[in-house]
Amino acid sequence: MLLIFLLLSSIFCKAIAQHSIISPGSSLTPTNISYWSSESGHFAFGFYPQGDGFAIGIWLPRIQQATVIWTANRDDPPLSRNATLILNTEGKLVLQQRGSEPKFIANIPKPASSASMLNSGNFVLYDSESKIIWQTFDAPTDTILPGQHLAAEEQLVSSISNKIHKSGRFALRMRRNGNLVMLALEYPLQRDYFYWISQTANAGDNVTLNLDTNGLLYLLDTNGKNIRTLSDGRTMFDQAMYRATIDADGIFRLYSHNLDRYSNWSMEWQSSDNKCDPTGLCGSNAYCTVVDQVVACACPSGFDFIDQSQKNLGCLPNSSADDCLHIKESSQAFNELEGISWKAEPYSTLPSSTKEACRQECLKDCYCEAAVYRNQQCGKHRLPLRFGKAQEKPSMTTFIKARVVDLGMKTGASNRKKELRTRGILIACTAISTLVSLALVIFGILFYRYRVWNYKKITSQGNDELFEDAILRSFAYDELKKATNNFEDEIGRGAFGTVYRGVISNGNRAVAIKRLGEVVAEGEREFRNEMKVIGRTHHKNLVRLFGYCHDGSNRLLVYEYMCNGSLADFLFRSEQKPAWEERIEIALNIARGIVYLHEECETQIIHCDIKPENILMDEKGSAKIADFGLSKLLMPNQSRTYTVIRGTRGYVAPEWHTNLPITVKVDVYSYGKMLLEIICCRRNVDLNVPDDQVVLASWVYDCFEANELDNLIQDEEVQEGKLERLVKVGLWCIQDEPSSRPSMKNVVLMLEGTIDIPDPPAPPSFSSSNNDTTGT
Known part of the structure; x- marks a missing residue:
């Protein structure tokens, strides 16, 4: 009996020694970087410096190269020096700051009786029965440690940088179907946007990513079977610590450390050897290169970075191609890029025997802004190009359309202008002093009389x-x-x-x-x-x-006063639908009105709320746009503006929901949605129709692809060519990318039949909603 008692006592003492207990009432402050340490001293939980303040997290205090492995509320602003972290007597782990409401660090089902920083790197809260009720291993940020796993639908999110641990741009996600995938958070969760896949789909609903104490990184299926090993777990150290982290550059890496204070982490495995693999690393129209192991983003010739300080935001062309119809082919040229691959679907692909033939195909097509030649195939694209990166074995050529400026003519015109300006100054100086005063006096008298005369006529005659x-x-x-x-x-x-x-x-x-x-x-x-x-x-x-x-x-x-109500009344509430020719005229009238707002009036105006309710009908049945100018105006010296979301659900362009610039193209998108309603005399979304017809835009594209446009206008006699033309215009207008949408001036030309219309691609939002991604 005594032997058994001594044995049990020894086991209990060893268990207690594995971690130190933190009792209710214990607290930390940022002063002197106080923290709760694990028994081994390898891990610390508490305040650490970040930016101009502090954050709460777990790090390794004994390693010179400070490494944060977990952060609480990582996207909150930095904490001030007057912050206090306390495990209070009510059993809550609470952050308190002067002048702010207390904030819970852990959401727990019942009060905690104690806490502990374990030697595994896991910070836990215990209930009164010493059972774990909360742990950091269940809420990882960018890192997992040995003994920790990543379960289905859980993810690691990269930090912004090695020093700033707020959520970054990339994620490692364990999918429900068994695939471990890597993606950029700004893009949809579907296979086309994954830049790394474990290829373990259909392995079950509960596949987990695991890391053991020997550095083995592997995937287990529902039955606990190893279905894929990512790293072999071998290291040159006899004793080592491991961590697996998705780094700020979007690469997932396994690191080891020999626990020597002055040593650095050694990389044991990485998801990709090419640092340009992460999707969207350099933004739209930019491409990624690696120079001396350092990633760099570059713009093609004719493009500039959106923001020089944030090159990952991408590039914009420094000239517009909206008016390509009025530019002679002889005055256009191409910038050529060799060895850059793009992950972008062309709107048209055709066989081409040479690069020159591909270039000519793009030159003849007004809508072609770039052409990609590869393996005797020529793909024609609209901007922006996406996910560009340098190829290790160049096999692709990109032609990007540019406008040629005759420098000789420009210089000559500039010199003549300077000469005329010099002569004019001498004449102007003598004339201005005598003419300005006289002109102002005359103008003032006439303007005053004109206003008085008009006011009297309005108020007295009612003319x-x-x-x-x-x-x-x-x-x-x-x-x-x-x-x-x-x-x-x-x-x-x-x-x-x-x-x-x-x-x-x-x-x-x-x-x-x-x-x-x-x-x-x-x-x-x-x-x-x-x-x-x-x-x-x-x-x-x-x-x-x-x-x-x-x-x-x-x-x-x-x-x-518009006596015939709105277009919505005309289309959706009238017992008799307007005739086909009448609808075409309405569509043209509205388009011409928007062209005036965008390009012809003194101050350019973005309407921001184009919809049938804002189109009013006069006594002759003519359509007129209402409520223009009540949203934010675009001044002449601006090209884009950011603002809060405006408009009506169902007509709002995708860029309102992103950080893309808001331009006149938001009105083009809304007009496209409304044009499809004008064609079909029905709402954007109608729940009283068959399931495949509920979303109008998606149904219209399906009918267009199947060459069954007659289904859109049953029991009506229309010219097939006119119907197809209007449908094409509508589908081009609702492309997700603003640059893929035509200008309203080109919309009018298309509707009038002045220019040919290429077949539109399926807007990504349609394919996203229709794609079956259960296998990825």
């Missing part, structure tokens, strides 16, 4: 023609309240406010008065400036703004 020609008028709130009979005749509601019917100009003029919510500039001056911009937009396919009211918190707009 409609004079009303149309007058400058934008400022109305009093009481005047509009009276005109709408105290805002009783409501005729519509929208994203920007409520619309009422009113009568002004001595009862002779019906108008639509929109009462705005808080959607425009708050100051009176800013509001008036926006109204002036809208007031200067005059086009037969735009609803005319007559005036506005800014009276305290009351902001109202006075528009021409």
Whole structure:
């Protein structure tokens, strides 16, 4: 009995010695970098420096090359010096900062009785029965340690860098089907975007990634069988520590360390020998190269980095190809790249015997912005090109279309301009002083008389023609309240406010008065400036703004009255669908109106909410665009803008949900969605139709691919060529990549039949939703 007691006591003492117990009431602060250590001293849990503050995590304090293996709330801002980490008497592991609410580090089902930093590198919380109720091994960040595993649907996410441990761009994910895959987080979770796959699909639902104490990295299936070994587990050290980490560059590596304080980590295995393999490492239009073992991103000739300080964001062309239809072939050239591969699907592939023949094919095609020649095949592409990287054995040539600038002509024109400028200065100096004053006086008198004359005509005569020609008028709130009979005749509601019917100009003029919510500039001056911009937009396919009211918190707009409701009423609520030719004319009218907003009015305007409800019909059945200018305006010295998501669900372009620039192409996307609705006289999404027709855009593409466009317009007689043309335009407009969508000017030319339309590719969003990825 005594022998058994001594044996049990020895076992218990050894178990206790494996880790130190942390009791309720224990706390840490960033001062002097305090931490809770494992019994061996190899692992520490507590505060460590990060950026201009601190983070909470697990690291190895005895190794000179500090290595963080786990971070709590890794994407939170750095912590200040006044932070405190405490295992409180209520059994919660809590972070407290002065002036902030307490934050839990661990979500636990019941109070913890103690905690411990184990020699395995696992920090755990125990309940009153000494059972683990929470552990860091269940919530890995970018690293797993021996004894830890990665289960189905769990992932490791890389850090931004070796020093900043916030979530980075790449992930190692254990999929439910048994495949271990690597991907860039910004791209969809489907096989086309994986840059490394374990090829262990169909091995069961519970495959796990494991690392043992000998450095063996392997996959186990549901029955505990080793289905793939990634590393052989051999090392030159007699005693070593191991970790497997997805590094900031997107490569998964196994490291070993001999526990000598002054030694470095040794790499035992890596998922790829090519540092350019991670998908999207250099962003769109850029390509990845490795120089002296260092990864570098480069732009093709004719392109510039979006941000020189963040080259991984990609490149943009430094000239536009939107107006290629008006450029002679002789004035275009190609920049040529050898040995760069791209992971991008061409919209057209054709046999080509030589590189020169491929270049000519792209030159003849206005929509071809790049051509890739390989193995006597020529692939024609729209920009952007994606996932470019240098090939070890060059076998691919890329031609990227560029515009030639005649430097001789440019220099000569510049010299002539300088000569004329010098002469003109002498003449101008003597003339300006005498003419400016006189011109200002005359202009002031005429402008004043013109405004007074117009105002008198509007208020006293009620003449409609004079009303149309007058400058934008400022109305009093009481005047509009009276005109709408105290805002009783409501005729519509929208994203920007409520619309009422009113009568002004001595009862002779019906108008639509929109009462705005808080959607425009708050100051009176800013509001008036926006109204002036809208007031200067005059086009037969735009609803005319007559005036506005800014009276305290009351902001109202006075528009021409459109008696036939909206296009939505016309298409979806009318008992009889509009005739086919009528629909074509409506589509053209709307496109011409958007062209005016984008390219022809004084201040370029992005509408941001093109949809049938914002297209109004006048007494002649003509379509006019409403609510333009109420979203953010694009000033002439800007080419793009970032802003919060605007628009209506179902018509919003994909770039609103990413960090891509917002340009006029968001209106092209919305127009494309609406054009398909005009063609089919039905909503974007309709749950009252067969399952394969619920999403209109997807169904339209399926019919186009199957050459069954007649299914879209049953019981209607239309010319097949016209129907196909409109469908092609709609499908090009809703491409996910903004650069793949045509400009609205080209949309009008396509609709009119002026230019040929190549077959559109399937927008990636369709293929994503339809792809069966269960095997990857």
